[in-house]
Amino acid sequence: MKTPYFSITTMRSLLINTIIYGLPIPVIIISLLIGSSDNIGLAAFWDWIRSLVDSSHPSPVLVENVIFNIRLPRALMTFLVGAALATAGGVLQAIFRNPLVDPYILGISSGAAFGASLAILVPLLSIHISAFVFGAAAVSLTYVFGYTKNSSSITIILAGMIVSGLFSASLALVQYLSDPFKLQAIIQWTMGSLHLSSWHKVQQSWIPISLGLLGLYFIRWKLNLLSLGDDEARAVGVNPTYIKIIAVLLATIVTAVAVASAGIISLYGLFVPHITRMLVGASNTKTTPANIFFGGTFLLIIDNFCRTVFPYEIPIGIFTMIIGAPFFIFLIKKRKINWS
């Protein structure tokens, strides 16, 4: 027998699923229609679509240039970065059993930023690889510093701050040592800018990010087990170590690539997993795909605001910090357990 309550929850979940999985395409299309070139709107877009489908229709060169070469790669890049940071955040919160962490707080972002700038200064490794290596080094250091037998959620955060500070200082040192030409490249890059998105950057990053996200999607069932704690995993015959290492590695890969492509976008990986948890419930089997899709869409929406609300563009990292900081404070105030 189905009670009315049941049908309301069904409708609610239908609506939520529509928002999470149905929104990406329309939002990407809207992103193609808005921007500083005001005259390229819906009509021009329609013209361009027709020229793609019907070869006899004249191709509008300027429109094609703006939409295809500027706005589309940026929209795709933003979506990938948002999906990467949100999913990595959700996974790290599960692994560290701590709703207050994300790639930025654990130091992965600073580590990756240092790695990438080091690769610009001394081109031994490619920017992406170097970002990954130092991102992984940062999260390992945070774990070693912050993980003691009775560590609380706060010790991990403090350790992350120290590690983050360490790599930020090293980044400043790299900048200090760089010649003016490279310095400009490093600074422009660390400011975290999506306006430098290009097809080249999309090509470089979509494969590692997609593979990383796919990997995290495959282990989503194990994430619930891991977030109950190590003893609870061993209690039911699972050694948590390997799966934890795999999960943190994948989260670090997607974060490092996101940072290497768009700079540091602070706290985004912290608050999006909380939003998706409110929408679909706590189970990682549902939040992982939701973080991928909603994470991508939501960053795209924020970026569209950054591009259009003010006459000049605001770096997106500033916006996410403005949303994320009060959210972080709110979580700290609300959180009563697992504290001392």
Place this chain on the structure above:
Amino acid sequence: MSLAAIKIENLSYSIPGKTILDNVSLSLAANQFSVILGRNGSGKSTLFNLITGKYPYSSGVVELLGKERSSIPQKSLAKTIGFLPQFHQSVFPFSVYDVILTGRAAFYRFGPSGRDHEIVEQTLLNMGISHLKDKSYTDLSGGERQLVLISRVMAQGPDILVLDEPTNHLDLHFQVLVLDKLKLYSRSGHTVICIMHDPNMASIYADHTYFIKDQKAYDSSLLIAEDPFANIYEALYEMPLMQVQVKDKTIIIPQF
């Protein structure tokens, strides 16, 4: 005594400056409900951690169903032994169903099968907590949580179930409920071993009672056989106690 589920021989464990267990030998019967009693800090939890494999041991033997513990491959370990650690706090508001489903994690590679879901439903039914299924685990009372965590280990279906103070912090109602369910599990071809603090609950429920005192382990029935008139609990808890006979059980209370 029937076949041993857990056989411990000459097991010692020490931390720098302190011997916690000294040459312990103990045999815990299969398909029975056994209780281990001992004072705070007597080494009960250390013994628990040695049995469950959290602590490695350098000297002595721990055999589970006739096989050396460390030689059992990870895969069949889940089928052999499951345990319930002492404290647990969940940070995320998982549903009860999701928590119990993690008990099947050792048996699937990526996601749970239909059979895993069936077992979870059956466990909910057996434990009488089907009504909690969709509730958030973090919203439950302490007693309900304990039932959920026990269900989780039972969904794993281990031959041996070891629990560290499962009735701690529970009211009398839930203590009895939990012990009833554990007794039932032991009657369906499984071994249940509980570390407990309440000697009366132990004597009501346990088939066998073991003591840990002065780094050694003792079988209480052997102690009684040695000296039928001694009050073995006075020696265990190091205080004067009164004994009352209720039905066929000995109940002990502090002197007043």
